[in-house]
Amino acid sequence: xxxxxxxxxxxxxxxxxxxxxxxxxxxxxxxxxxxxxxxxxxxxxxxxxxxxxxxxxxxxxxxxxxxxxxxxxxxxxxxxxxxxxxxxxxxxxxxxxxxxxxxxxxxxxxxxxxxxxxxxxxxxxxxxxxxxxxxxxxxxxxxxxxxxxxxxxxxxxxxxxxxxxxxxxxxxxxxxxxxxxxxxxxxxxxxxxxxxxxxxxxxxxxxxxxxxxxxxxxxxxxxxxxxxx
Amino acid sequence: xxxxxxxxxxxxxxxxxxxxxxxxxxxxxxxxxxxxxxxxxxxxxxxxxxxxxxxxxxxxxxxxxxxxxxxxxxxxxxxxxxxxxxxxxxxxxxxxxxxxxxxxxxxxxxxxxxxxxxxxxxxxxxxxxxxxxxxxxxxxxxxxxxxxxxxxxxxxxxxxxxxxxxxxxxxxxxxxxxxxxxxxxxxxxxxxxxxxxxxxxxxxxxxxxxxxxxxxxxxxxxxxxxxxx
DNA sequence: GTCTATAACCTGATAGAC
DNA sequence: GTCTATCAGGTTATAGAC
Numbered sequence: 001x002x003x004x005x006x007x008x009x010x011x012x013x014x015x016x017x018x019x020x021x022x023x024x025x026x027x028x029x030x031x032x033x034x035x036x037x038x039x040x041x042x043x044x045x046x047x048x049x050x051x052x053x054x055x056x057x058x059x060x061x062x063x064x065x066x067x068x069x070x071x072x073x074x075x076x077x078x079x080x081x082x083x084x085x086x087x088x089x090x091x092x093x094x095x096x097x098x099x100x101x102x103x104x105x106x107x108x109x110x111x112x113x114x115x116x117x118x119x120x121x122x123x124x125x126x127x128x129x130x131x132x133x134x135x136x137x138x139x140x141x142x143x144x145x146x147x148x149x150x151x152x153x154x155x156x157x158x159x160x161x162x163x164x165x166x167x168x169x170x171x172x173x174x175x176x177x178x179x180x181x182x183x184x185x186x187x188x189x190x191x192x193x194x195x196x197x198x199x200x201x202x203x204x205x206x207x208x209x210x211x212x213x214x215x216x217x218x219x220x221x222x223x224x225x226x227x228x229x
Numbered sequence: 230x231x232x233x234x235x236x237x238x239x240x241x242x243x244x245x246x247x248x249x250x251x252x253x254x255x256x257x258x259x260x261x262x263x264x265x266x267x268x269x270x271x272x273x274x275x276x277x278x279x280x281x282x283x284x285x286x287x288x289x290x291x292x293x294x295x296x297x298x299x300x301x302x303x304x305x306x307x308x309x310x311x312x313x314x315x316x317x318x319x320x321x322x323x324x325x326x327x328x329x330x331x332x333x334x335x336x337x338x339x340x341x342x343x344x345x346x347x348x349x350x351x352x353x354x355x356x357x358x359x360x361x362x363x364x365x366x367x368x369x370x371x372x373x374x375x376x377x378x379x380x381x382x383x384x385x386x387x388x389x390x391x392x393x394x395x396x397x398x399x400x401x402x403x404x405x406x407x408x409x410x411x412x413x414x415x416x417x418x419x420x421x422x423x424x425x426x427x428x429x430x431x432x433x434x435x436x437x438x439x440x441x442x443x444x445x446x447x448x449x450x451x452x453x454x455x456x457x458x
Numbered sequence: 459g460t461c462t463a464t465a466a467c468c469t470g471a472t473a474g475a476c
Numbered sequence: 477g478t479c480t481a482t483c484a485g486g487t488t489a490t491a492g493a494c
Contacts, residue, residue, distance in 0.1 A: 025256060043489090161405060170390065186387050199436075280470080
């Protein structure tokens with residue numbers, strides 16, 4: 001996020017745009033502000049990117065593509081370790097949530113940009129991001145369905161989406177913790193937060209199938225996706 | 230949301246502003262758009278409200294105050310029914326969530342406006358809304374602490390905030406259900422959604438206190454706050 | 459590739475007639 | 477209370493010199 005002299009003009013523009021879009025939104029940020037923060041000429045945006053809309057898409061692509069790759073790689077890695085056996089719910093949720101939480105630690109812009117997207121449901125940008133997610137969701141849903149075969153996929157999707165939303169909201173509104181309740185909170189210890197989150201999420205999804213036994217032999221709650229990244 | 234000829238100019242402006250702010254944000258909405266949708270003169274905004282900022286606060290006040298009143302009234306009603314005994318976790322969560330879900334059914338602008346606030350953390354508006362919530366949170370936290378006395382309040386707040394966030398995200402991104410998974414979903418049956426949500430949330434909060442027994446005598450999962458409104 | 463200059467337009471806010 | 481007219485400034489985008 002810090003503009004270095006070595007970075008190219010287009011990278012400096014992307015850095016500045018990411019920062020300002022995250023904080024102020026798309027419409028709330030002018031090209032003038034972006035180019036001033038990036039310390040480039042105002043005309044450079046229209047030269048390197050075609051328009052403001054194209055710049056927005058470039059910013060999102062740079063954020064989302066690597067994160068979704070990490071998630072899919074973490075899932076593939078867990079499946080490889082399971083050696084053909086169905087994954088535990090915990091393993092699937094960890095592959096889904098850990099990259100996002102780790103990204104949040106190093107770069108809080110990402111979660112802000114995710115939040116911004118909730119208000120662009122019909123735009124061209126929304127469809128663009130939708131395509132990115134649509135490649136990921138079937139993979140994770142299939143893994144969850146193998147972990148909990150007796151739960152209808154529709155319910156699995158609905159409540160995993162709910163749990164996912166809680167993570168986004170919690171990270172997005174992390175200041176609420178200091179604002180409304182003094183003292184330490186779980187976000188100060190992301191590893192502990194992840195463990196508790198996965199524990200809570202897994203028990204919630206398991207509760208959808210009261211009679212489900214599920215194979216618990218390769219249950220590794222402390223296992224981290226961190227090492228594969 | 231429908232402009233009627235009988236409504237006053239300031240009400241027409243508030244309706245139009247609420248609609249456009251919800252869809253486009255504050256910075257993304259011009260006074261010209263608002264006055265055109267409201268079918269009033271452009272100068273009327275500065276006459277009835279002092280400025281655009283004051284209009285935004287008026288819109289939020291009109292949305293938030295009644296909802297928080299409903300939540301507090303539902304909690305007070307449940308406590309009255311419990312006759313001095315601690316409430317169940319379910320009863321507290323229902324008082325917290327039901328007014329929001331019911332508001333979402335009739336007016337989806339509200340949840341969009343809530344979402345917009347996540348990106349105004351430092352502004353004067355953020356502080357304004359914070360004061361509204363700050364009146365509510367201690368009341369609900371106290372009720373939860375009575376229901377689960379062995380759980381530290383910090384953890385109760387953190388995970389209730391998480392569960393709350395999941396509701397906001399789910400309602401805000403309700404289109405995801407149709408987008409990513411065909412067929413019926415829980416949001417088509419809000420009463421069932423509420424029951425499942427409260428069930429899931431209560432078991433999640435109870436899991437924070439493994440040794441907790443808790444009084445389950447006035448446990449009424451199907452009880453609705455609807456009748457008191 | 460980078461700059462200046464400028465076009466064409468929209469913004470919030472206000473003054474003053476009715 | 478409601479209107480027109482207008483202010484000073486900001487907006488995206490582009491044309492053309494270097």
